[in-house]
Amino acid sequence: MELQSPAIVMGVxxxxxxxxxxxxxxxxxxxxxxxxxxGGTVIVDEGTIFVTLVCxxxxxxxxxxxxxxxxxxxxxxxxxxxxxxxxxxLRENDYVFGNRKxxxxxxxxxxxxxxxxTSFLWDYEDRNMDYLKLPSRAPEYRSARDHTEFVCRxxxxxxxxxxxxxxxxxLEAYFSVQPVSSEAAVNxxxxxxxxxxxxxxxxxxxxxxLEDAFASTTFERMAxxxxx
Amino acid sequence: xALRIWASSTANALGxxxxxxxxALAPLSRCFSSVLDGLKYAKSHEWVKHEGSVALVGIxxxxxxxxxxxxxxxxxxxxxxxxxxxxxxxxxxxxxxSDVNSPVSGEVVEVNDKLGEAPGLVNSSPYEDGxxxxxxxxxxxxxxxxxxxxxxxxxxxxxxxxx
Numbered sequence: 001m002e003l004q005s006p007a008i009v010m011g012v013x014x015x016x017x018x019x020x021x022x023x024x025x026x027x028x029x030x031x032x033x034x035x036x037x038x039g040g041t042v043i044v045d046e047g048t049i050f051v052t053l054v055c056x057x058x059x060x061x062x063x064x065x066x067x068x069x070x071x072x073x074x075x076x077x078x079x080x081x082x083x084x085x086x087x088x089x090l091r092e093n094d095y096v097f098g099n100r101k102x103x104x105x106x107x108x109x110x111x112x113x114x115x116x117x118t119s120f121l122w123d124y125e126d127r128n129m130d131y132l133k134l135p136s137r138a139p140e141y142r143s144a145r146d147h148t149e150f151v152c153r154x155x156x157x158x159x160x161x162x163x164x165x166x167x168x169x170x171l172e173a174y175f176s177v178q179p180v181s182s183e184a185a186v187n188x189x190x191x192x193x194x195x196x197x198x199x200x201x202x203x204x205x206x207x208x209x210l211e212d213a214f215a216s217t218t219f220e221r222m223a224x225x226x227x228x
Numbered sequence: 229x230a231l232r233i234w235a236s237s238t239a240n241a242l243g244x245x246x247x248x249x250x251x252a253l254a255p256l257s258r259c260f261s262s263v264l265d266g267l268k269y270a271k272s273h274e275w276v277k278h279e280g281s282v283a284l285v286g287i288x289x290x291x292x293x294x295x296x297x298x299x300x301x302x303x304x305x306x307x308x309x310x311x312x313x314x315x316x317x318x319x320x321x322x323x324x325x326s327d328v329n330s331p332v333s334g335e336v337v338e339v340n341d342k343l344g345e346a347p348g349l350v351n352s353s354p355y356e357d358g359x360x361x362x363x364x365x366x367x368x369x370x371x372x373x374x375x376x377x378x379x380x381x382x383x384x385x386x387x388x389x390x391x
Contacts, residue, residue, distance in 0.1 A: 011320070011323075012300070012302075012318070012320060012325050013299070013300035013302075013320050036325065037323075037324070037325055038300075038320040038321070038322070038323045038324045038325045039323035039324075040323075062391050063391065064294070064387070064388075064391045066294040066295060066324075066326075067295060067296055067321060067322040067323065067324035067326075068294070068296060068322070069391070070324075071322070071323070093322060093323045105323050106323050106324070107323055107324035107325070108324065108325045108326075109324055109325070109326040109327065110315065110326075110327045111272055111313070111315070111327060111329055137299070
């Protein structure tokens, strides 16, 4: 399925009514996807770079399969990627240059493996940020800044091929890395048999769900007005 | 039991205490995380309390401390089947969802509805108000394969020391 751009991606427990400007989202028919990992809401477009690390729980020595150790290790990894490029740091759970976020993270941890994935804000249109409300749960360093004051564009700091090359090089300190086709990455090794049926839990939120969420927020606003 | 400083621990960064009210079960150890007597423990850091025909299940103090602030708990429906070692719930903390695995097989007979509005109970009271499900065990002998409090305390120490 090919989705138009931009699209909104929410974390597993995200509530559209709380996180999205639903009137705009519905009016512009922006697809809303709910992923299976935790974390917040992002706008993604054709420029977004996604880096996903899927690891067996003991794959990285000294890193326990819990949120903070994994996040901390990822900060160390990307320290190498951005060394000498910009004032990079892992700030609370975000990747920032200075105090501006350019990478958002999310994780899922099971008994035997974990996933840590990042959406890197390569470039964006200011108007796309209008689809998102200011989240009620935000990192302290955000200091109530709106989206355009809080985020920055990665393309202003480095070239895209350089980012890819540096990320691969940083990963080679921990793993042996080899390229595979995107088809092989999605479908797996045909020589490996598995008896487990994979049922994806990431899903497209239907327009009806969004409309119902919008209707409930409108009803609440009206009820509040009447009470006053 | 000698206390050990766990170098990798976040020093109970949440500043939470299980003993905020007098617990019904006596704490065996007050290292960094509480381990209670009278419970059985799984290697994936869930606890189970078998009372008659029902087993109460939750995650341990060690687990809640390592997960961080719990913001959302997804529980199964009453009537769902659980199997020992299989995932039955998801906990969201910080930016992560983490599977919770059942220490016993059986049928879910009750879930803790309070966790919908107050997921933080898992942090503040992991062995009492933060319980997650009640299970009618289909094979009570499975409890024998679980760890007792002393073995679980040692397991946690070794796991933290190895990282």
